[in-house]
Amino acid sequence: MPPSFMRQAPDTHSVNAGRRACLVLCFLVGFAVLLFRFFDLQVLQADTMTERARRQHEKTVTLDSSRGAIFDRQGRPLALNRDVSSVYATPTAIDRPQRVARQLAQVLGVPRKPLEKRLRTDREFVWVKRKIPDASGERVRGLALPGVDTLLEARRFYPKGTLLAHVLGFAGIDSQGLEGVENGYDKHLRGVVRRVVLHRDALGHVIIPEERQMPQGLSGHAIHLTIDEVIQYIAEQALERAVRDTRARGGAILVMDPSTGEILAWTIRPTFDPNHIQRASPERWRNRAITDPYEPGSTLKVFLSAAALALNHMQPNTLLYAGDGEVPIRGTVIRDHETAGWVTFREAVQQSSNVAFVKISLALGEKPVYRFLRAFGFGEKTGIDLPGESIGILRSPDQWSRRTLPSLAIGQEIAVTPLQLTTAMSAIANQGWLMRPFLVREISDYQGRNVWRQSPRIRRRPIDADTAHTVTDLLVNVVENGTGRRAAIPGYRVAGKTGTAQKVDPETGMYSSTKSIGSFVGFVPAEDPKFTVLVMIDEPQGPAWGGVVAAPVFREVVEQALRYVNVAPSREHRMMTASKQLSDPDGARPN
Amino acid sequence: MKPVLWTVLLVVGLSGVLLVYVWGRVDVVRVGYELDTLAKQKVVLEQEHDRLRIRLSQLLALDRIAAEANKKLKMTRPGPGQVVLVPVRTDNGMLRNGGARPLRVAQHTRD
Numbered sequence: 001m002p003p004s005f006m007r008q009a010p011d012t013h014s015v016n017a018g019r020r021a022c023l024v025l026c027f028l029v030g031f032a033v034l035l036f037r038f039f040d041l042q043v044l045q046a047d048t049m050t051e052r053a054r055r056q057h058e059k060t061v062t063l064d065s066s067r068g069a070i071f072d073r074q075g076r077p078l079a080l081n082r083d084v085s086s087v088y089a090t091p092t093a094i095d096r097p098q099r100v101a102r103q104l105a106q107v108l109g110v111p112r113k114p115l116e117k118r119l120r121t122d123r124e125f126v127w128v129k130r131k132i133p134d135a136s137g138e139r140v141r142g143l144a145l146p147g148v149d150t151l152l153e154a155r156r157f158y159p160k161g162t163l164l165a166h167v168l169g170f171a172g173i174d175s176q177g178l179e180g181v182e183n184g185y186d187k188h189l190r191g192v193v194r195r196v197v198l199h200r201d202a203l204g205h206v207i208i209p210e211e212r213q214m215p216q217g218l219s220g221h222a223i224h225l226t227i228d229e230v231i232q233y234i235a236e237q238a239l240e241r242a243v244r245d246t247r248a249r250g251g252a253i254l255v256m257d258p259s260t261g262e263i264l265a266w267t268i269r270p271t272f273d274p275n276h277i278q279r280a281s282p283e284r285w286r287n288r289a290i291t292d293p294y295e296p297g298s299t300l301k302v303f304l305s306a307a308a309l310a311l312n313h314m315q316p317n318t319l320l321y322a323g324d325g326e327v328p329i330r331g332t333v334i335r336d337h338e339t340a341g342w343v344t345f346r347e348a349v350q351q352s353s354n355v356a357f358v359k360i361s362l363a364l365g366e367k368p369v370y371r372f373l374r375a376f377g378f379g380e381k382t383g384i385d386l387p388g389e390s391i392g393i394l395r396s397p398d399q400w401s402r403r404t405l406p407s408l409a410i411g412q413e414i415a416v417t418p419l420q421l422t423t424a425m426s427a428i429a430n431q432g433w434l435m436r437p438f439l440v441r442e443i444s445d446y447q448g449r450n451v452w453r454q455s456p457r458i459r460r461r462p463i464d465a466d467t468a469h470t471v472t473d474l475l476v477n478v479v480e481n482g483t484g485r486r487a488a489i490p491g492y493r494v495a496g497k498t499g500t501a502q503k504v505d506p507e508t509g510m511y512s513s514t515k516s517i518g519s520f521v522g523f524v525p526a527e528d529p530k531f532t533v534l535v536m537i538d539e540p541q542g543p544a545w546g547g548v549v550a551a552p553v554f555r556e557v558v559e560q561a562l563r564y565v566n567v568a569p570s571r572e573h574r575m576m577t578a579s580k581q582l583s584d585p586d587g588a589r590p591n
Numbered sequence: 592m593k594p595v596l597w598t599v600l601l602v603v604g605l606s607g608v609l610l611v612y613v614w615g616r617v618d619v620v621r622v623g624y625e626l627d628t629l630a631k632q633k634v635v636l637e638q639e640h641d642r643l644r645i646r647l648s649q650l651l652a653l654d655r656i657a658a659e660a661n662k663k664l665k666m667t668r669p670g671p672g673q674v675v676l677v678p679v680r681t682d683n684g685m686l687r688n689g690g691a692r693p694l695r696v697a698q699h700t701r702d
Contacts, residue, residue, distance in 0.1 A: 076648075076651070077644070077648045080641065080644060080645050080648065081641060082638070082641045082642055082645055083638045083641065152638075157645050159645050159648035159649045159652065160648070160649075160652050161652070161654075163652070163653075163654075229653065230653065233653040233654065237654075563674070
């Protein structure tokens with residue numbers, strides 16, 4: 001047998017080496033595959049994989065901030081927040097939109113068809129109804145409708161209802177300020193919405209918050225107003241009664257601290273409840289004390305008197321001839337209520353003589369009158385920290401007709417806002433210093449730390465202290481002996497002036513004989529004023545004289561407010577009271 | 592024996608370090624869960640606080656108190672002459688009669 005056909009024993013060593021090589025090759029190929037996969041995952045798909053891991057382990061949460069609260073000057077809350085339920089739906093998860101819409105419409109009182117239309121869309125999220133009452137939220141959750149759920153949202157609450165409604169304003173459905181302080185200070189009240197990343201486990205539970213602290217949304221700042229809730233309540237009650245009793249179209253009362261410009265009360269009728277804003281028309285929301293100027297009538301004589309005294313045209317005892325009670329002016333006649341004859345300047349103010357003031361204004365001249373009215377802040381914004389303030393109407397002398405100056409003498413051809421008039425009267429009370437009125441005295445953060453404080457700001461000084469004192473004496477005389485007697489308060493020296501202004505009939509463009517505004521503006525105690533108060537009654541039925549419809553309201557407000565802030569009557573009054581008690585055994589005695 | 596001993600010690604030491612590290616991580620996660628639970632409780636309590644605060648504020652509204660005083664307690668506003676002002680005694684027993692000084696207000700009611 002040739003050797004080539006001889007069966008040879010296999011070379012076991014080489015076979016094993018081949019197997020080993022094969023195995024090594026397999027491992028190498030395997031490792032190469034793994035290495036390639038590793039490279040693919042770690043390098044080529046690094047971004048995608050990182051993103052996928054992040055989505056699995058991290059949870060981004062939006063932390064809504066809470067809108068800051070609003071307090072009065074004593075820290076009593078006027079606007080607060082509360083979490084309430086909002087109902088939303090996932091239309092793609094709803095099988096029977098018609099049935100779901102019908103059930104939701106019954107519980108929530110929303111129109112069924114529009115709701116059904118929204119539920120038939122292929123969106124992932126639609127609102128059904130937001131910020132609903134707790135009971136409705138419970139009922140919705142009780143229905144356990146597939147694709148319908150609730151979440152919590154902060155809702156603004158005004159616990160005092162209509163109190164101070166025009167100043168507070170209101171916030172919208174997304175907690176954005178829309179009117180009043182809510183609007184004017186929105187950037188402070190609105191907090192900061194934050195998004196934070198939390199780590200979670202396979203079940204979705206939060207493992208550990210970011211930075212090992214439970215993060216919070218940054219709440220908005222709290223606002224502390226200059227308003228005092230008690231004085232506000234006193235003013236609201238008095239105005240409500242006055243408007244009801246006189247069957248007036250509306251009215252306003254403003255109370256100011258004349259030495260600082262702080263607003264203590266601000267009430268307007270008709271009013272509205274900011275908790276139910278949809279029930280009131282925008283006409284009612286309007287803050288008419290700053291948006292609606294009106295002709296001030298005889299209350300403007302206060303500032304003409306100040307001008308006449310400051311320019312030494314008049315002294316309290318200067319004699320004036322008020323004639324037989326009327327003065328012809330360019331085709332019209334300005335009349336007095338009663339024939340005055342010869343009167344002193346003091347008596348002219350006391351009787352609010354139109355004829356005397358026409359003569360005084362003509363003697364002063366156009367430019368000085370205009371200059372003083374501007375100096376008292378008419379025709380410009382007061383600078384109050386509320387949006388929407390009007391400048392009123394005060395044209396410059398080059399736009400005046402020859403009837404303008406005599407008309408100004410009786411408070412016509414000029415329009416002022418109630419706030420302008422109150423601020424100007426406060427300048428008389430404040431020794432001639434005209435202050436900038438303000439409503440917010442302090443802003444603090446959610447932990448109560450003060451972040452900003454308002455300081456009283458002087459605008460200018462239209463008259464000096466002596467002139468202011470003389471005007472004050474004239475105004476005290478108005479209340480003690482003149483048209484403002486119904487504003488007198490026993491024991492206190494009250495300074496004030498009445499005003500009755502005819503309104504312009506929008507249909508005829510002429511002064512109406514039936515529609516007028518009765519007002520009274522004054523301050524008390526005259527020797528050290530604590531309050532400047534303006535009362536304005538719009539279109540009262542029956543007698544519309546300011547001294548009849550507004551002065552008693554002034555007295556009602558001030559009498560209670562003085563007692564509330566512990567301002568004592570003058571010493572003479574206490575002596576008078578004591579002697580009255582001695583002579584009147586049935587009279588009141590101290591307990 | 593020596594290298595074996597050193598190896599064992601090294602392994603035990605490393606295991607101990609790893610154990611401490613893992614224990615710390617687990618504890619942090621446990622505290623994280625507790626924090627999450629507490630945070631949820633806090634939210635619930637804050638909601639209750641807000642609700643009660645609003646309710647308190649509504650109950651303290653002056654018009655409500657005035658109506659309650661009028662209806663339940665039959666309280667009325669003092670009429671003319673029913674409110675009298677009395678001087679305040681100072682700490683040394685003297686009477687104060689200053690114009691703008693605080694006063695006590697006393698109410699005299701008739702039967």
